Amino acid sequence: MSTTDTPGVVVDFTMADDPTDEFIEDLRRRFPTEREVDAMLTRKMRRRSGSPYTRTSIEEFSASLHSLLRTEVDGEYEVSELRWFTGGVSKIQVGFTLEWVDEGRPRRDRLVVRMDPKEGSNATSRAREFELVRALDGTIPVPRPFWLDAEGKHFPEPALIYAFAEGITKPRTTTTGKVSGLGTNFGPEWREKLAPQFMDALAKIHTFDVGSTTFESLDVPEAGTTQAASWLLNQARRTWEEDRGEDLPLMEVTANWLERNLPTMDHASIVHGDFRSGNFLFDEETGQVNAWLDWERGHIGDRHRDLAWTTNESFGHYDENGTYYVCGLVPREEFFDRYEEATGLSVDQEKLTFFRILNAYQIIVSTLASAYRVARLGKSHQDIMLTRVEGLVPSTAAQLRQLLKENL
């Protein structure tokens, strides 16, 4: 590591652009985490000095798709309607229609390829996403997973293919006539239809028997230990060191607090990682939820991680009477009671506090550190969007300060 004017105090963050083996191994040793997470972060760092991301043409993408399909599909097939999807800061998504024969039956499926850029604001694993969605397929509505290119043999980067799910994420108009993003005002009629499904899905995710499935890319933390929280904290701390371009003393105080307040996990759950309105699709005619999306942060761990995330105020909404609705759907006063009743699992306020603070820390890691490094090195298809999300840091830091003031 290089130093500047102050002996023993490293302030040269450019060396993370081309990290040495020593740098990489030091962080692996200091911040142990799950095997697949370790592999993912190590791969990211070993490839860091490589070329920037350049946009794949639709023709090149098509060639990659055919390369995979020739491996996975027996017999003739036809691809049509290949097109880019918009949205998605962290993943590249392309839709297409596949006509093929599956076990003797002709099929026509609308599918989506979901691929990593070279680096993203959240280093995640397509293999983990694939395993989680496959495990939960049939338990809750999820896009049916089809094929996985875990190592990027066919596509430029790891990718997975799953069924296109129909539906919308928010009503086209709300009762007040507005269409909003996070913090959607669903209105009383939509809350009545969607809230029970929202709670049901969360309950089923958290009570899924992780012992009933053999996972290859997900480790199960030991119940009765702090391993689950420790893995997540270490992942965030390691990413902070790998990606940041500056010091932020508030983050150091936060890391200290998190380290000395690691909670014990009582029950290993599948954790979605981004369970909120905006991440499920529903049918506007029937009100039926068709699919839960965005499993890239999914892992096996402490349910309080999800509970803290889902009840984040920025995802909810106050109605005209001043009642706060979690994700715009369930009154906050009822949310935890309904959750406990549906799952038989308790909600621990101290663990919630821990994960609220960890979540805020993680958001700043993504938006201040990772977004900076990815854009600096030109590693994604959305560098310009990543530079914009830095604007989220101040309000998250304000939230973090308030939480620490109450708990330091």
Add this chain to the structure above:
Amino acid sequence: MDHSENTLRAVIKSLTDAVAPAVDPTDPLANEQLRLCVEYLEFLRVRLDDLHGRSRFEAGHAIRLAESLSSATVDVDARLATLLAEAVAAAHEALSDPAMRPAQLGERTKQVLGVVREIVRASASSDPDVRAQIESAVLAGSEERVDFDRSWYQPYGFDPVPATIKDLDALLYRDHPRKVAAS
């Protein structure tokens, strides 16, 4: 006379009037990114005049934060206490030099914050009362940084309570309030 602000106006107009209509409407990524580029250039145009002031604020903030820790740092690590004093002195010197470029000033700020980082990390294994002093000082001192960043990024529209955002000029020029000409 520098014409950067004027040129940015022209760039924005060019992208909006001439380039945007020529972008393939069936390419959602290209359209979205062009919009984001124009929005950022507009943000930069508005903030251009305050970039130097920002680097001075950051140096001043780092100094104030460091000075709030200095007495407790002696109980954490004497070497770090010495390094902190030296880094703060260098930052003071830089702030008082009108010829100091923002990048050079930024390097002095980085030195101070780097030492603060090491102090907070070292405090984790210190006496709990000393650790609490250090952490409380950082928490208190970080308020002005958060206030500043909320104000700086206000044009992005992300802040959930914009009515509580403080005036940027008041934060930037807290030590040298601008004199407003009588109308």
